[in-house]
Amino acid sequence: MDAIDRAILRELQKDGRISNQDLADRVGLSPSPCLRRVKTLEASGVIAGYRADLSAKALGLPITVFVELGLDRHTNETTKLVEDSIRAIANVLECHVLAGDADYLLKIAIGSLEEYESLIxxxxxxxxxxASVRTSFxxxxxxxxxxxxxxxxxxxx
Known part of the structure; x- marks a missing residue:
């Protein structure tokens, strides 16, 4: 990856809907080589995808909650069950496996404290x-x- 590829990536992170012509202009290429580079970055997995950035507040989810989970067992079967269960909860935006006191850190978007209580x-x-749930709002x-x-x-x- 060279300086032009890095410039392409920076521009696409700012605006994923930029036209190829505008992208080419910003990085100093003509459209055809610019598009080839973008396609190569996509094929190699550097560009993992494109998405819309939605407003949680506008969707009625104004509260962001971070939840640390601790497990009482750490077998492969247990962790698979826990992780599959977490993936199935729509309000969980992110789930990270941790080293330290907690086993998982969840980022949750929720509409109200009552909804959060129900989710928990x-x-x-x-x-x-x-075994344990620790919440930070x-x-x-x-x-x-x-x-x-x-x-x-x-x-x-």
């Missing part, structure tokens, strides 16, 4: 082997959906 009682606590968002740093060590200059 009926869906999260009903997952076999979930986000009251502000400082940075969300940031583009991945392309061609850096993770630091922005």
């Amino acid at each position: 009682r009926s869906e999260i606590r009903s997952i076999p082997s979930v 986000a009251y502000a968002n400082v940075k969300e959906h940031a583009p991945l740093p392309v061609g850096t060590s993770g630091r922005r200059k």
Whole structure:
């Protein structure tokens, strides 16, 4: 991947609906080679897909909750059951496996505290082997959906 590929990736992260002509203009290529590079980046898996960025608040999901789950068992069968159960819960936006005190960290979008209580009682606590649930509510968002740093060590200059 060279500097032009990295420029393409930065531009696509800013605007995934940009036309090929505009993208080519921004990165200093003609349209045909630009499109070839985009197709190559897609085929190689660097570009994993395109999606619309929706407003949770506009969809009636104004509350963001982070939930740490602890398990009482860690067998392959248990973790598969837990992870399959979590994948099936629509309000769970992200699920990360952790090293440390908790086993999983969930990011949940929800409409109200009452809906959150219901979700915990009926869906999260009903997952076999979930031994602990620790909740943190986000009251502000400082940075969300940031583009991945392309061609850096993770630091922005």
